[in-house]
Amino acid sequence: MKRIFDLVFSIFLLVCFSPIIVGIAVMVRYKLGKPIIFKQQRPGLNEKPFYIYKFRTMTDERGSNGELLPDYARLTSFGRFLRKYSLDETVQLVNVVKGDLSIVGPRPLLMDYLPLYSSEQSKRHQVKPGMTGWAQVNGRNSISWEEKFQLDVWYVENQSFFLDLKILYLTFIKVMKSEGIQNGENVTMPVFKGNSNEKNSGKSSAF
Numbered sequence: 001m002k003r004i005f006d007l008v009f010s011i012f013l014l015v016c017f018s019p020i021i022v023g024i025a026v027m028v029r030y031k032l033g034k035p036i037i038f039k040q041q042r043p044g045l046n047e048k049p050f051y052i053y054k055f056r057t058m059t060d061e062r063g064s065n066g067e068l069l070p071d072y073a074r075l076t077s078f079g080r081f082l083r084k085y086s087l088d089e090t091v092q093l094v095n096v097v098k099g100d101l102s103i104v105g106p107r108p109l110l111m112d113y114l115p116l117y118s119s120e121q122s123k124r125h126q127v128k129p130g131m132t133g134w135a136q137v138n139g140r141n142s143i144s145w146e147e148k149f150q151l152d153v154w155y156v157e158n159q160s161f162f163l164d165l166k167i168l169y170l171t172f173i174k175v176m177k178s179e180g181i182q183n184g185e186n187v188t189m190p191v192f193k194g195n196s197n198e199k200n201s202g203k204s205s206a207f
Contacts, residue, residue: 002102003102006103014093014097017093020090024082027078032059036056037054037091038053038054040052042110042111044101044129045127054088055088055089056088057082058074061073061074095131102128103168104130104132104133105130106124106130106133106135106155110192113192116192116194118195123152124149124153132168134163135147135152137167137171145189
């Protein structure tokens with residue numbers, strides 16, 4: 001039932017938003033260059049890896065040492081606009097059509113985080129990851145990793161069709177209000193380094 005809903009809803013949104021998606025692609029190419037799409041491997045259902053897509057929002061600027069500059073230095077005003085209204089994630093509807101993502105579910109994080117989860121936190125991979133989720137409508141990037149994982153596990157244990165509809169409605173409200181995009185001074189979430197020292201990280205994650 002959920003897969004049918006995901007497929008029908010994602011195709012409907014792709015058709016409706018196709019002019020916007022094409023327009024974003026053109027603007028990304030003009031303002032940021034190639035590649036237009038940022039692609040990264042993430043863990044899906046039962047930790048099976050897949051490639052997630054999003055529109056590029058950062059430049060490839062590097063320091064004198066040849067390493068990429070911090071996220072805040074590479075994130076352009078155009079990129080901030082895309083992130084503010086989650087427009088950079090619209091291309092993930094393709095992931096939903098492919099079956100990698102669901103419309104609603106825990107957000108897929110980095111592959112590097114897999115060995116750092118507790119057994120309880122690992123439950124978030126017992127369902128297909130989503131474009132939006134319970135953690136996103138209850139704080140998004142403004143809450144701690146521990147709170148985020150607790151919300152993800154709660155969703156896994158309490159998921160239902162009506163809960164998904166509630167999350168979709170709340171997602172629309174959150175996007176319109178541009179809430180929870182940053183975590184303190186970080187442009188997204190700080191890197192998760194495990195449950196013992198997660199608050200000591202000052203770097204920013206790629207998503």
